[in-house]
Amino acid sequence: MEVIHLIAVYAAPTVSRRSGLWGQLKRVIENIAEPVLIGGDFNTILRLDERSGGNGRLSPDSLAFGEWINELALVDMGLRGSTFTWRRGKYTRIFVARRLDRVLCSAQTRVRWQEAVVSHLPFSVRPHTNLCAARTERRGNPKRRPFRFEAAWLKHEGFKDLLSASWNREMRTPEALALLKVKLKKWNKEEEVLWYQKSCEKWVVLGDRNTNYYHTSTIVRSKRNKIEMLKDEDGRWIDQSEELEKLAIAYYRRLYSTEDLNMNTEKLPQQGFTAFTRDEKEILNKPFALRIWRLRFDLWVSSRPQDRMVFNLSSTRTRGK
Incomplete structure (x- = not known):
């Protein structure tokens, strides 16, 4: 019989009340040898792009959450659907959204079920969306x-x-x-x-x-x-x-088609263009320094995403009037 451990999490909404939660979960997960799923409302984010707005920095609680995931070598199972799982406010000026809910798993769980996906279901009357973790068949030919x-x-x-x-x-x-x-x-x-x-x-x-x-x-x-x-x-x-x-x-x-292109171009004015003023002519006639950069690119294209384009750039500069 195949055994899988499912740990449902509901973290308290305040940092003080969920103090020590990551350590308690760590002690539980470390003693599990079989595949394990940890999912629910963690009430904190992992990255800056998991919230709308903010001051551009992660809180100490979010950093501790990330360290807990790294220490246990847990894998985020990703998402389908909306980026955020919690929201509040109907108007733009007071609207707030976060990805507070997620499903994590151990490395052996991800290896065992490679095609498993987590879907974020549509929002209902509750501020949180529901999560659905399911196995899917391998697609594609x-x-x-x-x-x-x-x-x-x-x-x-x-x-x-x-x-x-x-x-x-x-x-x-x-x-x-x-x-x-x-x-x-x-x-x-x-x-x-x-x-x-x-x-x-x-x-x-x-x-x-x-x-x-x-x-x-x-x-x-x-x-x-x-x-x-x-x-x-x-x-x-x-x-x-x-x-x-x-x-x-x-x-x-x-x-790459001309389907949406507007082929009607604006015609030049028949009355001619507006003449420059005396001050504008003086500005245009002022002497200026010209710097010419000669650039040479050696382009190498790789099939790996991290090496998609590598440029060797050399330059020389000449100056003139």
């Missing part, structure tokens, strides 16, 4: 995964030779790229098999040292990079993969 150039290939000693040998100069660029993509996929697959064999040898020596940490980090990062929902033009939230694809395609087709 892995065969439709787009081809990506891997930056690590550039460091492979045989990659440049493979690239030169595989590029067909007699073909048009689109056809040559399509053929190159097929060859790179095949070559990459062979390299993966080779490195898998090498990793098996290291596994015998190193065992599962740090494997759980890196596995969990990868899962959390993939969840952050995934688009779960989008809002269409009618204000409806779309979460079905097929509808999300159609919505994204329609958006970019419209973005």
Whole structure:
């Protein structure tokens, strides 16, 4: 029988009354070996973007809350729906909103249920929204995964030779790229098999040292990079993969089309332009110093988000009148 521990939290609304809560929860969670979920109203935020307004700094209680999460290596399961889970005030000048409710889990829980999501249900008469944590099936077709150039290939000693040998100069660029993509996929697959064999040898020596940490980090990062929902033009939230694809395609087709462009340009005035005054002419005719910067950019594009663009910038300056 599979066991999962569920801890429901309702923290007191004042800092003094919830003093010591994080320490008590820590002692409980540390003694749990099975998967665990901790969810509810924590009555504090974790980041500045989890509130509307404010003075731009986190309170000591929020900092202690973040330290408690880090000490237990808990994972925020994210959200679907509204950013905030609590609100007060109907008018803009008195409106306040916070993300006080959330669901956390242990690393092994996130590894065990990678596709689990937490939805923020619509607000009702209560100032708090309800949370719904549910498991979902893995969506998407892995065969439709787009081809990506891997930056690590550039460091492979045989990659440049493979690239030169595989590029067909007699073909048009689109056809040559399509053929190159097929060859790179095949070559990459062979390299993966080779490195898998090498990793098996290291596994015998190193065992599962740090494997759980890196596995969990990868899962959390993939969840952050995934688009779960989008809002269409009618204000409806779309979460079905097929509808999300159609919505994204329609958006970019419209973005790069002339559908919404106003082709009527303003005509030049027939009576001519307003003449400059004497003072304006004197200002325009004043001598000025001209600084010319010559910039050289070396652009390298990587497939990794953190290395999306790297610029090597060098500059020289000349001065003149």
